[in-house]
Amino acid sequence: MATDTTSPAHPAGLRESKKQETRELISDHATRLFIAQGFERTTIVEIALAARVAKKTVTNYFARKEDLALDHQDAFIASLARTVTGRRSGESALAALRRAFDESAAAADPVAGFSGPAFARMIADSPTLSVCLRGLHDQREQALAEALAAAVDATPDDITVQTAAGLLGTVHRILFQRIQDLTLADRPNEEIAGTVTEEAARAFDMLEPALGQYAVA
Template sequence: MAIDTTSSAQPTGLRDAKKQETRQLISDHATRLFITQGFERTTIAEIATAARVAKKTVTNYFPRKEDLALDHQDAFIASLAHTVADRRPGESALAALRRAFADATAAADPVAGFCGPAFARMIADSPTLSTCLRGLHDLREHALAQALATAVGAPQDDITVRTAAGLLGTVHRILFQRIQDLTLADRPNDEIAETVDTEASLAFDLLEPSLGHYAIV
């Protein structure tokens, strides 16, 4: 948490709003620098100077440099698990995930991979960010396994749970990369959405025989 220099009598809502403004300011300047000169070559000191804050303020809000670039990571990790936990009555885990992916694609959701050519290129050009992204995919699959285990009342290390999470996670990983590849090819979002929507249907269809009735509410 950043050092709060506001009065202790100041309303909590206002303090929180100012913290969020500072966090967004730092994130925006970091993204601009990462895209302009590359993630690896940009320093925390440069980001602090651009945002007109202390280096300590930057690291208070973003403990790791990667956190400045991938600031949707919490939502990304939790996305599949939340979809399974919130699935509709009578809906399988696969059906819920399939529906949620179609919605995310239609909305060009950044969490699904729609981030724009400059941002996608920044990630692709950075070994650090590419490695970090692979780790986020792993964490997302782990969270999905936890949600599936809860849904079917089985241990998380159950082979069926782990296999289901692996299959579902892999399809989402492949589709995410597909969106990134098409973005790097400078395809517009509407074209990417149309292409990936068709390909996602084919990918999810492959899982229907084994997972079509798995974890139905």
């Protein structure tokens, strides 16, 4: 009799799929409530009721209420460092980050700031989320510093590494906010992408004399 050698892994796959579905369900209901009534005024209990799960289920999947609203934060924190680590042969960190930003803008990537007007307004109207977002920018810059340090065989606290990470991180922070501001002004994504791509070129050009040959792969 034939034996199905894939069957032991099948239940585990189903469990993971179910967990992901539950996570997305909770996140979707939370976002809807945050947009409708504001982040600060929405409770975990309300989110649990809307998603038809226990309050403990919500907190098991999301340790903080902020995590429900900013559910791309891991990808956001890692984005610049990942670009530097994966830069092409002969490509500097600056060149890789320029290229990656242009690609993100063309794709209207939420991680780059293309969130839609309702979501952007939710963040802008919430002191808690605004502070959290600033913290995520700081964490992203620190992750970038670690990637740059590895690229040039230095320590993350090296002054040159810190300066390079600060300059590159600041440009990305400004561009992210620019995308948010244009989104709040109800500009369509295509127009926003065109505007910030042109502005990014000018911003990155300012860094070229200092960082054009820094951390070349």
